[in-house]
Amino acid sequence: MRAIRISQTGGPEVLEAVEIETPRPGPGEILVRNRAIGLNFIDTYHRTGLYPVKLPTGLGMEGAGEVVEVGEGVTRFAAGDLAAYASGPIGAYAEHHVVKADRAVRPPAGITAEVAAAALLKGMTAEFLLRRCFVVQPGQTILVHAAAGGVGSILVQWAKALGAVVIATVGSPDKADRARRLGADHAILYRDQDVAAEVRKITEGAGVPVVYDSVGAATFEASLKSLARRGLMVSYGNASGPAPAILPARLSQLGSVFLTRPTLFDYVATTEELDASAGALFAAIASGQVRIDIGQTFPLAETRAAHEAMEGRETIGASLLIP
Template sequence: MRAIRIESVGGPEVLRLVEVETPQPGPGEILVRNQAIGLNFIDTYHRSGLYPVKLPSGLGMEGAGLVEAVGEGVTRFSAGDLTAYASGPIGAYAEFHVVKADRAVKPPAGVGADVAAAALLKGMTAEFLLRRCYPLKAGQTILVHAAAGGVGSILVQWAKAIGAIVIGTAGSEDKADRARALGADHVILYRNEDVAAKVREITGGAGVPVAYDSVGAATFEGTLASLARRGLFVSFGNASGPAPSVEPGRLSRMGSLFLTRPTLFDYVATVEELDESAQALFDVIAKGQVRIDIGQTFPLAEARRAHEALEGRETVGASLLVP
Protein backbone atom coordinates (compact mmCIF):
# COMPACT_ATOMS: atom_id res chain seq x y z
CA MET A 1 0.00 0.00 0.00
CA ARG A 2 0.98 3.65 -0.30
CA ALA A 3 1.61 5.54 2.93
CA ILE A 4 3.23 8.72 4.20
CA ARG A 5 6.23 8.17 6.47
CA ILE A 6 8.74 10.37 8.29
CA GLU A 7 12.28 9.30 9.18
CA SER A 8 13.17 12.54 10.95
CA VAL A 9 11.24 15.43 12.43
CA GLY A 10 11.12 18.83 10.78
CA GLY A 11 9.11 20.82 8.28
CA PRO A 12 6.71 19.51 5.63
CA GLU A 13 9.69 18.46 3.52
CA VAL A 14 10.26 15.40 5.77
CA LEU A 15 7.03 13.79 4.52
CA ARG A 16 7.67 10.89 2.15
CA LEU A 17 5.25 8.80 0.08
CA VAL A 18 6.40 5.19 0.22
CA GLU A 19 5.23 1.67 -0.60
CA VAL A 20 4.89 -0.53 2.51
CA GLU A 21 3.32 -3.86 3.31
CA THR A 22 -0.41 -3.70 4.03
CA PRO A 23 -0.92 -4.40 7.75
CA GLN A 24 -3.23 -7.08 9.10
CA PRO A 25 -5.52 -6.75 12.12
CA GLY A 26 -4.66 -8.55 15.33
CA PRO A 27 -7.04 -9.55 18.13
CA GLY A 28 -9.50 -6.76 18.89
CA GLU A 29 -8.46 -4.76 15.81
CA ILE A 30 -9.95 -3.85 12.44
CA LEU A 31 -8.29 -3.08 9.11
CA VAL A 32 -9.80 0.03 7.53
CA ARG A 33 -9.56 0.79 3.81
CA ASN A 34 -9.37 4.56 4.08
CA GLN A 35 -11.65 6.59 1.82
CA ALA A 36 -10.86 9.94 3.47
CA ILE A 37 -8.19 11.02 5.95
CA GLY A 38 -8.54 13.96 8.32
CA LEU A 39 -5.82 16.62 8.35
CA ASN A 40 -5.28 18.14 11.80
CA PHE A 41 -2.81 20.41 13.56
CA ILE A 42 -1.79 17.53 15.83
CA ASP A 43 -0.31 15.91 12.71
CA THR A 44 2.02 18.89 12.29
CA TYR A 45 3.01 18.66 15.97
CA HIS A 46 4.01 15.01 15.49
CA ARG A 47 5.88 15.84 12.28
CA SER A 48 7.79 18.77 13.81
CA GLY A 49 8.72 16.94 17.01
CA LEU A 50 6.66 19.20 19.27
CA TYR A 51 4.82 16.03 20.29
CA PRO A 52 7.54 13.34 20.21
CA VAL A 53 6.97 10.12 18.25
CA LYS A 54 9.19 7.08 17.77
CA LEU A 55 10.94 7.27 14.40
CA PRO A 56 10.52 6.19 11.68
CA SER A 57 6.80 6.81 11.92
CA GLY A 58 3.59 7.16 10.02
CA LEU A 59 1.42 10.22 10.50
CA GLY A 60 -2.24 11.01 11.01
CA MET A 61 -4.83 10.21 13.68
CA GLU A 62 -8.15 10.40 11.83
CA GLY A 63 -9.78 8.65 8.92
CA ALA A 64 -12.89 6.93 7.65
CA GLY A 65 -13.60 4.12 5.25
CA LEU A 66 -14.77 0.55 4.96
CA VAL A 67 -13.78 -2.28 7.27
CA GLU A 68 -11.62 -4.56 5.13
CA ALA A 69 -11.04 -7.27 7.75
CA VAL A 70 -11.65 -7.86 11.47
CA GLY A 71 -9.33 -9.47 13.98
CA GLU A 72 -10.07 -12.22 16.43
CA GLY A 73 -12.76 -11.41 18.99
CA VAL A 74 -14.16 -8.35 17.20
CA THR A 75 -17.96 -8.11 17.39
CA ARG A 76 -18.35 -4.33 17.15
CA PHE A 77 -17.77 -4.34 13.36
CA SER A 78 -18.08 -6.61 10.36
CA ALA A 79 -16.28 -6.49 7.04
CA GLY A 80 -17.92 -3.93 4.78
CA ASP A 81 -19.08 -1.60 7.58
CA LEU A 82 -18.41 2.11 7.26
CA THR A 83 -16.26 3.23 10.17
CA ALA A 84 -14.43 6.31 11.39
CA TYR A 85 -11.65 6.79 13.94
CA ALA A 86 -9.90 9.78 15.46
CA SER A 87 -7.77 8.62 18.39
CA GLY A 88 -5.00 6.77 16.66
CA PRO A 89 -2.74 4.96 16.55
CA ILE A 90 -0.63 7.24 14.38
CA GLY A 91 -0.52 6.15 10.76
CA ALA A 92 -3.79 7.25 9.16
CA TYR A 93 -1.94 8.81 6.19
CA ALA A 94 -2.17 5.54 4.26
CA GLU A 95 -4.45 3.52 2.01
CA PHE A 96 -5.11 1.08 4.88
CA HIS A 97 -4.86 1.49 8.64
CA VAL A 98 -5.26 -0.87 11.58
CA VAL A 99 -7.10 0.51 14.62
CA LYS A 100 -8.56 -0.99 17.77
CA ALA A 101 -12.22 -1.81 17.28
CA ASP A 102 -13.17 -0.01 20.50
CA ARG A 103 -11.47 3.18 19.25
CA ALA A 104 -13.62 3.39 16.10
CA VAL A 105 -17.28 4.33 15.62
CA LYS A 106 -20.03 3.69 13.09
CA PRO A 107 -21.26 6.88 11.40
CA PRO A 108 -25.05 6.96 11.05
CA ALA A 109 -26.85 6.71 7.73
CA GLY A 110 -26.45 9.91 5.78
CA VAL A 111 -22.93 10.62 7.05
CA GLY A 112 -20.39 9.52 4.47
CA ALA A 113 -16.70 8.83 4.86
CA ASP A 114 -15.72 12.36 3.81
CA VAL A 115 -17.87 14.09 6.42
CA ALA A 116 -16.94 11.55 9.10
CA ALA A 117 -13.21 12.01 8.48
CA ALA A 118 -13.60 15.79 8.42
CA ALA A 119 -15.77 15.92 11.51
CA LEU A 120 -14.79 13.32 14.07
CA LEU A 121 -11.61 14.57 15.72
CA LYS A 122 -12.48 18.24 15.46
CA GLY A 123 -16.16 17.68 16.29
CA MET A 124 -15.54 15.51 19.35
CA THR A 125 -13.02 18.13 20.47
CA ALA A 126 -15.76 20.77 20.22
CA GLU A 127 -18.16 18.43 22.05
CA PHE A 128 -16.00 17.96 25.13
CA LEU A 129 -14.93 21.61 25.19
CA LEU A 130 -18.52 22.90 25.19
CA ARG A 131 -20.33 20.16 27.10
CA ARG A 132 -17.86 18.70 29.59
CA CYS A 133 -14.67 20.78 29.99
CA TYR A 134 -16.92 23.82 30.54
CA PRO A 135 -20.68 23.07 30.45
CA LEU A 136 -21.76 26.08 28.40
CA LYS A 137 -25.17 27.62 29.12
CA ALA A 138 -27.49 29.70 26.99
CA GLY A 139 -26.89 33.42 27.34
CA GLN A 140 -23.20 33.16 28.24
CA THR A 141 -20.63 35.03 26.16
CA ILE A 142 -17.55 33.12 25.03
CA LEU A 143 -14.34 33.84 23.13
CA VAL A 144 -13.36 31.46 20.32
CA HIS A 145 -10.01 31.96 18.63
CA ALA A 146 -9.51 30.91 14.99
CA ALA A 147 -13.28 30.95 14.58
CA ALA A 148 -13.10 30.08 10.87
CA GLY A 149 -10.75 27.14 11.37
CA GLY A 150 -11.45 23.44 11.67
CA VAL A 151 -12.38 23.21 15.36
CA GLY A 152 -13.32 26.88 15.64
CA SER A 153 -15.98 26.68 12.93
CA ILE A 154 -17.66 23.79 14.78
CA LEU A 155 -17.33 25.53 18.16
CA VAL A 156 -19.05 28.65 16.82
CA GLN A 157 -22.00 26.74 15.38
CA TRP A 158 -22.45 24.43 18.35
CA ALA A 159 -22.19 27.27 20.85
CA LYS A 160 -24.87 29.19 18.93
CA ALA A 161 -27.09 26.08 19.01
CA ILE A 162 -26.71 26.07 22.81
CA GLY A 163 -27.72 29.74 22.86
CA ALA A 164 -24.40 31.41 23.66
CA ILE A 165 -23.13 34.77 22.45
CA VAL A 166 -19.94 34.13 20.46
CA ILE A 167 -16.99 36.47 20.09
CA GLY A 168 -14.72 34.99 17.44
CA THR A 169 -11.27 35.98 16.27
CA ALA A 170 -9.87 35.67 12.77
CA GLY A 171 -6.66 36.51 10.97
CA SER A 172 -8.14 38.13 7.85
CA GLU A 173 -11.27 39.88 6.59
CA ASP A 174 -12.21 36.83 4.53
CA LYS A 175 -12.02 34.58 7.56
CA ALA A 176 -13.90 37.16 9.63
CA ASP A 177 -16.72 37.06 7.08
CA ARG A 178 -16.73 33.29 7.26
CA ALA A 179 -16.94 33.39 11.07
CA ARG A 180 -19.93 35.73 10.87
CA ALA A 181 -21.60 33.43 8.36
CA LEU A 182 -21.16 30.57 10.82
CA GLY A 183 -23.00 32.59 13.46
CA ALA A 184 -20.36 34.54 15.38
CA ASP A 185 -21.98 37.62 16.95
CA HIS A 186 -18.75 39.61 17.02
CA VAL A 187 -15.46 39.06 15.19
CA ILE A 188 -12.09 40.52 16.15
CA LEU A 189 -9.15 40.66 13.73
CA TYR A 190 -6.56 39.48 16.21
CA ARG A 191 -3.56 40.56 14.13
CA ASN A 192 -4.76 44.18 13.94
CA GLU A 193 -6.86 44.72 17.05
CA ASP A 194 -6.35 44.47 20.80
CA VAL A 195 -8.36 41.33 21.55
CA ALA A 196 -8.73 41.90 25.28
CA ALA A 197 -9.77 45.54 24.83
CA LYS A 198 -12.40 44.57 22.27
CA VAL A 199 -13.70 41.75 24.47
CA ARG A 200 -14.03 44.16 27.42
CA GLU A 201 -15.81 46.66 25.18
CA ILE A 202 -18.27 44.02 23.92
CA THR A 203 -18.96 42.66 27.41
CA GLY A 204 -19.29 46.01 29.14
CA GLY A 205 -15.99 45.53 30.94
CA ALA A 206 -16.85 42.15 32.44
CA GLY A 207 -14.84 39.82 30.21
CA VAL A 208 -15.88 36.30 29.24
CA PRO A 209 -16.42 33.33 31.58
CA VAL A 210 -14.58 30.98 29.19
CA ALA A 211 -12.15 31.42 26.30
CA TYR A 212 -11.13 28.70 23.85
CA ASP A 213 -7.62 29.20 22.46
CA SER A 214 -6.10 26.86 19.87
CA VAL A 215 -3.57 29.40 18.59
CA GLY A 216 -1.13 29.30 21.51
CA ALA A 217 1.80 31.68 21.82
CA ALA A 218 0.48 34.50 19.66
CA THR A 219 -2.84 34.91 21.47
CA PHE A 220 -2.04 33.78 25.00
CA GLU A 221 -1.73 37.15 26.73
CA GLY A 222 -4.81 38.57 25.01
CA THR A 223 -6.85 35.54 26.00
CA LEU A 224 -5.74 35.74 29.63
CA ALA A 225 -6.68 39.43 29.77
CA SER A 226 -10.11 38.73 28.26
CA LEU A 227 -11.40 36.57 31.11
CA ALA A 228 -13.99 37.56 33.67
CA ARG A 229 -13.40 36.99 37.37
CA ARG A 230 -13.10 33.20 37.98
CA GLY A 231 -12.99 32.72 34.21
CA LEU A 232 -11.62 29.60 32.53
CA PHE A 233 -8.83 29.70 29.95
CA VAL A 234 -9.05 26.57 27.77
CA SER A 235 -5.74 26.22 25.91
CA PHE A 236 -6.15 23.36 23.47
CA GLY A 237 -3.69 24.01 20.63
CA ASN A 238 -0.33 25.40 19.55
CA ALA A 239 -0.90 26.66 16.00
CA SER A 240 1.48 29.59 16.54
CA GLY A 241 3.77 27.72 18.94
CA PRO A 242 3.38 26.48 22.53
CA ALA A 243 1.76 28.80 25.04
CA PRO A 244 4.14 30.21 27.67
CA SER A 245 4.42 29.05 31.25
CA VAL A 246 2.26 30.85 33.81
CA GLU A 247 3.21 31.71 37.36
CA PRO A 248 0.18 30.62 39.46
CA GLY A 249 0.09 33.94 41.31
CA ARG A 250 -0.85 35.70 38.05
CA LEU A 251 -4.07 33.71 37.91
CA SER A 252 -4.90 34.91 41.40
CA ARG A 253 -4.06 38.54 40.72
CA MET A 254 -6.09 38.60 37.49
CA GLY A 255 -9.29 37.43 39.15
CA SER A 256 -8.88 33.89 40.54
CA LEU A 257 -8.67 32.52 37.00
CA PHE A 258 -8.55 28.89 35.93
CA LEU A 259 -6.27 27.47 33.22
CA THR A 260 -6.61 24.04 31.66
CA ARG A 261 -4.75 22.28 28.85
CA PRO A 262 -7.08 19.42 27.91
CA THR A 263 -6.75 16.81 25.20
CA LEU A 264 -9.54 14.92 23.46
CA PHE A 265 -8.06 11.54 24.27
CA ASP A 266 -8.64 12.02 28.02
CA TYR A 267 -12.31 12.78 27.31
CA VAL A 268 -12.92 9.71 25.14
CA ALA A 269 -10.83 7.37 27.25
CA THR A 270 -13.49 4.65 27.45
CA VAL A 271 -15.56 3.14 24.66
CA GLU A 272 -18.67 4.56 26.37
CA GLU A 273 -17.24 8.09 26.36
CA LEU A 274 -16.17 7.69 22.73
CA ASP A 275 -19.62 6.53 21.62
CA GLU A 276 -21.41 9.25 23.60
CA SER A 277 -19.17 12.01 22.23
CA ALA A 278 -19.51 10.80 18.63
CA GLN A 279 -23.28 10.42 19.00
CA ALA A 280 -23.63 13.97 20.33
CA LEU A 281 -21.64 15.22 17.33
CA PHE A 282 -23.64 13.23 14.78
CA ASP A 283 -26.87 14.44 16.43
CA VAL A 284 -26.08 18.15 15.93
CA ILE A 285 -24.99 17.42 12.36
CA ALA A 286 -28.26 15.56 11.68
CA LYS A 287 -30.29 18.43 13.13
CA GLY A 288 -28.51 20.92 10.88
CA GLN A 289 -27.13 22.80 13.88
CA VAL A 290 -23.53 22.11 12.82
CA ARG A 291 -22.48 22.03 9.17
CA ILE A 292 -19.18 20.38 8.35
CA ASP A 293 -17.49 22.43 5.66
CA ILE A 294 -14.73 20.61 3.80
CA GLY A 295 -12.78 23.58 2.58
CA GLN A 296 -10.10 21.71 0.66
CA THR A 297 -8.95 18.22 -0.29
CA PHE A 298 -5.50 16.98 -1.27
CA PRO A 299 -4.34 13.70 -2.79
CA LEU A 300 -2.42 11.56 -0.28
CA ALA A 301 0.69 12.03 -2.40
CA GLU A 302 0.46 15.80 -1.78
CA ALA A 303 0.55 15.60 2.02
CA ARG A 304 3.49 18.01 2.04
CA ARG A 305 1.46 20.67 0.24
CA ALA A 306 -1.44 20.05 2.61
CA HIS A 307 0.79 20.67 5.64
CA GLU A 308 2.19 23.82 4.07
CA ALA A 309 -1.32 25.13 3.48
CA LEU A 310 -2.48 24.27 7.01
CA GLU A 311 0.51 25.89 8.72
CA GLY A 312 0.40 28.84 6.36
CA ARG A 313 -3.16 29.67 7.47
CA GLU A 314 -4.33 29.10 3.90
CA THR A 315 -7.10 26.65 4.78
CA VAL A 316 -10.69 27.21 5.89
CA GLY A 317 -12.92 24.67 7.60
CA ALA A 318 -11.79 21.06 7.40
CA SER A 319 -9.12 19.58 5.16
CA LEU A 320 -8.93 16.02 3.83
CA LEU A 321 -6.34 13.77 2.26
CA VAL A 322 -7.76 11.33 -0.27
CA PRO A 323 -5.90 8.02 -0.87
Protein backbone atom coordinates (compact mmCIF):
# COMPACT_ATOMS: atom_id res chain seq x y z
CA MET A 1 0.00 0.00 0.00
CA ARG A 2 1.00 3.64 -0.36
CA ALA A 3 1.78 5.53 2.83
CA ILE A 4 3.39 8.79 3.91
CA ARG A 5 6.40 8.39 6.20
CA ILE A 6 9.11 10.50 7.78
CA SER A 7 12.59 9.35 8.74
CA GLN A 8 13.61 12.69 10.29
CA THR A 9 11.80 15.67 11.73
CA GLY A 10 11.62 18.97 9.90
CA GLY A 11 9.54 20.91 7.40
CA PRO A 12 7.09 19.54 4.84
CA GLU A 13 10.02 18.41 2.71
CA VAL A 14 10.64 15.44 5.07
CA LEU A 15 7.33 13.84 4.03
CA GLU A 16 7.91 10.86 1.74
CA ALA A 17 5.42 8.73 -0.21
CA VAL A 18 6.48 5.08 0.00
CA GLU A 19 5.14 1.62 -0.75
CA ILE A 20 4.96 -0.63 2.33
CA GLU A 21 3.36 -3.94 3.23
CA THR A 22 -0.34 -3.69 4.06
CA PRO A 23 -0.65 -4.39 7.80
CA ARG A 24 -2.82 -7.08 9.36
CA PRO A 25 -4.94 -6.57 12.48
CA GLY A 26 -3.96 -8.29 15.70
CA PRO A 27 -6.25 -9.27 18.59
CA GLY A 28 -8.70 -6.47 19.38
CA GLU A 29 -7.80 -4.54 16.23
CA ILE A 30 -9.43 -3.71 12.90
CA LEU A 31 -7.95 -2.96 9.48
CA VAL A 32 -9.57 0.09 7.86
CA ARG A 33 -9.35 0.89 4.16
CA ASN A 34 -9.24 4.67 4.37
CA ARG A 35 -11.63 6.58 2.15
CA ALA A 36 -10.67 9.92 3.72
CA ILE A 37 -7.94 11.03 6.11
CA GLY A 38 -8.19 14.06 8.36
CA LEU A 39 -5.49 16.72 8.37
CA ASN A 40 -4.86 18.28 11.77
CA PHE A 41 -2.30 20.67 13.24
CA ILE A 42 -1.13 17.97 15.61
CA ASP A 43 0.27 16.22 12.52
CA THR A 44 2.66 19.13 11.99
CA TYR A 45 3.75 18.94 15.64
CA HIS A 46 4.71 15.29 15.10
CA ARG A 47 6.48 16.14 11.84
CA THR A 48 8.55 18.95 13.32
CA GLY A 49 9.38 17.13 16.54
CA LEU A 50 7.46 19.56 18.77
CA TYR A 51 5.65 16.45 19.97
CA PRO A 52 8.37 13.77 19.91
CA VAL A 53 7.70 10.52 18.03
CA LYS A 54 9.87 7.47 17.43
CA LEU A 55 11.42 7.57 13.95
CA PRO A 56 10.88 6.43 11.28
CA THR A 57 7.13 6.78 11.50
CA GLY A 58 3.94 7.46 9.65
CA LEU A 59 1.83 10.52 10.39
CA GLY A 60 -1.84 11.22 10.95
CA MET A 61 -4.31 10.44 13.71
CA GLU A 62 -7.68 10.54 11.96
CA GLY A 63 -9.43 8.72 9.16
CA ALA A 64 -12.55 6.87 8.09
CA GLY A 65 -13.37 4.03 5.73
CA GLU A 66 -14.49 0.43 5.45
CA VAL A 67 -13.42 -2.27 7.84
CA VAL A 68 -11.79 -4.93 5.65
CA GLU A 69 -10.57 -7.31 8.36
CA VAL A 70 -11.12 -7.76 12.10
CA GLY A 71 -8.71 -9.27 14.57
CA GLU A 72 -9.35 -11.99 17.10
CA GLY A 73 -11.95 -11.13 19.71
CA VAL A 74 -13.43 -8.12 17.92
CA THR A 75 -17.21 -7.85 18.24
CA ARG A 76 -17.59 -4.06 17.99
CA PHE A 77 -17.10 -4.12 14.18
CA ALA A 78 -17.54 -6.53 11.29
CA ALA A 79 -16.04 -6.49 7.80
CA GLY A 80 -17.91 -3.97 5.65
CA ASP A 81 -18.77 -1.58 8.48
CA LEU A 82 -17.90 2.09 8.23
CA ALA A 83 -15.42 3.02 10.95
CA ALA A 84 -13.90 6.33 11.98
CA TYR A 85 -11.01 6.95 14.34
CA ALA A 86 -9.21 9.99 15.70
CA SER A 87 -7.07 8.92 18.64
CA GLY A 88 -4.32 7.00 16.93
CA PRO A 89 -2.16 5.14 16.66
CA ILE A 90 -0.16 7.49 14.48
CA GLY A 91 0.02 6.46 10.81
CA ALA A 92 -3.33 7.38 9.28
CA TYR A 93 -1.65 8.90 6.20
CA ALA A 94 -1.95 5.61 4.31
CA GLU A 95 -4.33 3.59 2.16
CA HIS A 96 -4.96 1.22 5.09
CA HIS A 97 -4.55 1.64 8.82
CA VAL A 98 -4.81 -0.71 11.79
CA VAL A 99 -6.55 0.70 14.87
CA LYS A 100 -7.85 -0.75 18.10
CA ALA A 101 -11.52 -1.59 17.76
CA ASP A 102 -12.37 0.13 21.05
CA ARG A 103 -10.76 3.37 19.83
CA ALA A 104 -12.88 3.57 16.67
CA VAL A 105 -16.54 4.53 16.30
CA ARG A 106 -19.24 3.65 13.80
CA PRO A 107 -20.73 6.81 12.24
CA PRO A 108 -24.52 6.71 12.01
CA ALA A 109 -26.45 6.62 8.76
CA GLY A 110 -26.16 9.92 6.93
CA ILE A 111 -22.60 10.62 8.08
CA THR A 112 -20.22 9.84 5.22
CA ALA A 113 -16.62 8.73 5.56
CA GLU A 114 -15.54 12.16 4.32
CA VAL A 115 -17.60 14.03 6.92
CA ALA A 116 -16.48 11.65 9.67
CA ALA A 117 -12.81 12.08 8.79
CA ALA A 118 -13.21 15.85 8.61
CA ALA A 119 -15.18 16.09 11.84
CA LEU A 120 -14.16 13.50 14.40
CA LEU A 121 -10.93 14.81 15.94
CA LYS A 122 -11.84 18.47 15.56
CA GLY A 123 -15.46 17.94 16.56
CA MET A 124 -14.71 15.86 19.66
CA THR A 125 -12.18 18.53 20.61
CA ALA A 126 -14.91 21.16 20.35
CA GLU A 127 -17.25 18.91 22.34
CA PHE A 128 -14.99 18.51 25.34
CA LEU A 129 -13.88 22.15 25.26
CA LEU A 130 -17.44 23.50 25.33
CA ARG A 131 -19.21 20.85 27.39
CA ARG A 132 -16.63 19.48 29.83
CA CYS A 133 -13.39 21.48 30.08
CA PHE A 134 -15.53 24.59 30.60
CA VAL A 135 -19.30 24.18 30.63
CA VAL A 136 -20.57 27.03 28.45
CA GLN A 137 -23.88 28.46 29.65
CA PRO A 138 -26.52 30.39 27.68
CA GLY A 139 -25.82 34.11 27.66
CA GLN A 140 -22.09 33.83 28.41
CA THR A 141 -19.70 35.71 26.15
CA ILE A 142 -16.72 33.60 25.06
CA LEU A 143 -13.59 34.24 22.98
CA VAL A 144 -12.63 31.79 20.20
CA HIS A 145 -9.32 32.21 18.39
CA ALA A 146 -8.74 30.96 14.82
CA ALA A 147 -12.50 30.90 14.39
CA ALA A 148 -12.39 30.15 10.65
CA GLY A 149 -10.23 27.06 11.08
CA GLY A 150 -11.14 23.43 11.56
CA VAL A 151 -11.80 23.37 15.32
CA GLY A 152 -12.68 27.05 15.52
CA SER A 153 -15.47 26.85 12.96
CA ILE A 154 -17.07 24.01 14.94
CA LEU A 155 -16.60 25.84 18.24
CA VAL A 156 -18.38 28.92 16.91
CA GLN A 157 -21.39 26.98 15.65
CA TRP A 158 -21.73 24.73 18.68
CA ALA A 159 -21.27 27.61 21.13
CA LYS A 160 -24.06 29.51 19.40
CA ALA A 161 -26.28 26.43 19.66
CA LEU A 162 -25.57 26.46 23.40
CA GLY A 163 -26.72 30.08 23.57
CA ALA A 164 -23.36 31.80 23.95
CA VAL A 165 -22.31 35.17 22.58
CA VAL A 166 -19.20 34.48 20.49
CA ILE A 167 -16.26 36.82 19.94
CA ALA A 168 -14.13 35.38 17.15
CA THR A 169 -10.58 36.24 16.19
CA VAL A 170 -9.33 35.61 12.68
CA GLY A 171 -6.42 36.55 10.45
CA SER A 172 -8.12 38.27 7.52
CA PRO A 173 -11.30 40.14 6.52
CA ASP A 174 -12.44 37.15 4.43
CA LYS A 175 -12.11 34.89 7.45
CA ALA A 176 -13.97 37.46 9.55
CA ASP A 177 -16.88 37.25 7.10
CA ARG A 178 -16.76 33.47 7.35
CA ALA A 179 -16.80 33.58 11.15
CA ARG A 180 -19.86 35.82 11.09
CA ARG A 181 -21.62 33.46 8.68
CA LEU A 182 -20.93 30.64 11.12
CA GLY A 183 -22.67 32.64 13.83
CA ALA A 184 -19.99 34.76 15.50
CA ASP A 185 -21.43 37.90 17.04
CA HIS A 186 -18.16 39.83 16.82
CA ALA A 187 -14.99 39.34 14.73
CA ILE A 188 -11.55 40.71 15.59
CA LEU A 189 -8.57 40.74 13.23
CA TYR A 190 -5.92 39.57 15.68
CA ARG A 191 -2.99 40.68 13.49
CA ASP A 192 -4.28 44.24 13.15
CA GLN A 193 -6.29 44.94 16.30
CA ASP A 194 -5.60 44.90 20.02
CA VAL A 195 -7.56 41.78 20.89
CA ALA A 196 -7.76 42.35 24.65
CA ALA A 197 -8.82 45.98 24.19
CA GLU A 198 -11.53 44.97 21.72
CA VAL A 199 -12.78 42.24 24.07
CA ARG A 200 -12.96 44.71 26.95
CA LYS A 201 -14.87 47.14 24.72
CA ILE A 202 -17.37 44.47 23.66
CA THR A 203 -17.88 43.22 27.23
CA GLU A 204 -18.01 46.74 28.73
CA GLY A 205 -14.81 46.10 30.64
CA ALA A 206 -15.77 42.78 32.18
CA GLY A 207 -13.76 40.39 30.04
CA VAL A 208 -14.83 36.86 29.17
CA PRO A 209 -15.16 33.80 31.43
CA VAL A 210 -13.32 31.55 28.98
CA VAL A 211 -10.88 31.88 26.08
CA TYR A 212 -10.26 29.03 23.63
CA ASP A 213 -6.78 29.54 22.18
CA SER A 214 -5.27 27.21 19.57
CA VAL A 215 -2.86 29.82 18.17
CA GLY A 216 -0.30 29.80 20.96
CA ALA A 217 2.59 32.26 21.04
CA ALA A 218 0.98 35.02 18.95
CA THR A 219 -2.21 35.31 21.01
CA PHE A 220 -1.29 34.00 24.47
CA GLU A 221 -0.82 37.34 26.21
CA ALA A 222 -3.94 38.84 24.62
CA SER A 223 -5.92 35.80 25.73
CA LEU A 224 -4.85 36.20 29.35
CA LYS A 225 -5.66 39.92 29.28
CA SER A 226 -9.13 39.19 27.87
CA LEU A 227 -10.23 37.10 30.85
CA ALA A 228 -12.75 38.16 33.44
CA ARG A 229 -11.91 37.71 37.11
CA ARG A 230 -11.55 33.95 37.81
CA GLY A 231 -11.81 33.26 34.08
CA LEU A 232 -10.33 30.20 32.39
CA MET A 233 -7.68 30.32 29.67
CA VAL A 234 -7.85 27.12 27.59
CA SER A 235 -4.63 26.78 25.59
CA TYR A 236 -5.18 23.81 23.30
CA GLY A 237 -2.82 24.41 20.36
CA ASN A 238 0.40 25.98 19.11
CA ALA A 239 -0.29 27.05 15.52
CA SER A 240 2.01 30.07 15.83
CA GLY A 241 4.52 28.33 18.08
CA PRO A 242 4.50 27.18 21.71
CA ALA A 243 2.97 29.50 24.27
CA PRO A 244 5.49 31.15 26.62
CA ALA A 245 6.19 30.02 30.16
CA ILE A 246 4.21 31.82 32.85
CA LEU A 247 4.79 32.29 36.57
CA PRO A 248 1.88 31.25 38.80
CA ALA A 249 1.85 34.72 40.40
CA ARG A 250 0.91 36.20 37.01
CA LEU A 251 -2.41 34.34 37.14
CA SER A 252 -3.11 36.01 40.47
CA GLN A 253 -2.25 39.45 39.13
CA LEU A 254 -4.68 39.02 36.22
CA GLY A 255 -7.61 38.36 38.53
CA SER A 256 -7.11 34.89 40.02
CA VAL A 257 -7.50 33.41 36.55
CA PHE A 258 -7.01 29.77 35.61
CA LEU A 259 -4.88 28.21 32.87
CA THR A 260 -5.27 24.72 31.42
CA ARG A 261 -3.56 22.88 28.57
CA PRO A 262 -5.92 19.98 27.77
CA THR A 263 -5.69 17.27 25.13
CA LEU A 264 -8.53 15.38 23.54
CA PHE A 265 -7.02 12.04 24.49
CA ASP A 266 -7.51 12.72 28.22
CA TYR A 267 -11.20 13.45 27.58
CA VAL A 268 -11.86 10.30 25.52
CA ALA A 269 -9.63 8.05 27.61
CA THR A 270 -12.22 5.27 27.90
CA THR A 271 -14.40 3.68 25.23
CA GLU A 272 -17.45 5.03 27.04
CA GLU A 273 -16.10 8.59 26.91
CA LEU A 274 -15.16 8.14 23.25
CA ASP A 275 -18.64 6.91 22.32
CA ALA A 276 -20.34 9.68 24.28
CA SER A 277 -18.21 12.42 22.72
CA ALA A 278 -18.58 11.09 19.18
CA GLY A 279 -22.30 10.55 19.74
CA ALA A 280 -22.80 14.15 20.87
CA LEU A 281 -20.86 15.37 17.82
CA PHE A 282 -22.80 13.24 15.33
CA ALA A 283 -26.08 14.35 16.92
CA ALA A 284 -25.07 18.01 16.57
CA ILE A 285 -24.24 17.44 12.90
CA ALA A 286 -27.47 15.54 12.23
CA SER A 287 -29.56 18.27 13.89
CA GLY A 288 -27.96 20.97 11.75
CA GLN A 289 -26.47 22.77 14.76
CA VAL A 290 -22.98 22.05 13.42
CA ARG A 291 -22.12 22.03 9.72
CA ILE A 292 -18.86 20.45 8.66
CA ASP A 293 -17.24 22.45 5.90
CA ILE A 294 -14.61 20.52 3.95
CA GLY A 295 -12.70 23.47 2.60
CA GLN A 296 -10.08 21.58 0.57
CA THR A 297 -8.97 18.06 -0.32
CA PHE A 298 -5.55 16.80 -1.42
CA PRO A 299 -4.50 13.48 -2.96
CA LEU A 300 -2.42 11.42 -0.55
CA ALA A 301 0.57 11.87 -2.87
CA GLU A 302 0.33 15.66 -2.33
CA THR A 303 0.60 15.59 1.46
CA ARG A 304 3.54 17.99 1.37
CA ALA A 305 1.42 20.62 -0.38
CA ALA A 306 -1.33 20.00 2.16
CA HIS A 307 1.03 20.67 5.07
CA GLU A 308 2.39 23.79 3.38
CA ALA A 309 -1.14 25.13 2.93
CA MET A 310 -2.13 24.30 6.50
CA GLU A 311 0.94 25.94 8.05
CA GLY A 312 0.66 28.90 5.70
CA ARG A 313 -2.86 29.68 7.02
CA GLU A 314 -4.18 29.09 3.49
CA THR A 315 -6.85 26.59 4.49
CA ILE A 316 -10.45 27.23 5.54
CA GLY A 317 -12.53 24.74 7.50
CA ALA A 318 -11.49 21.09 7.41
CA SER A 319 -8.89 19.57 5.08
CA LEU A 320 -8.75 15.98 3.86
CA LEU A 321 -6.26 13.66 2.22
CA ILE A 322 -7.86 11.25 -0.25
CA PRO A 323 -5.99 7.95 -0.83
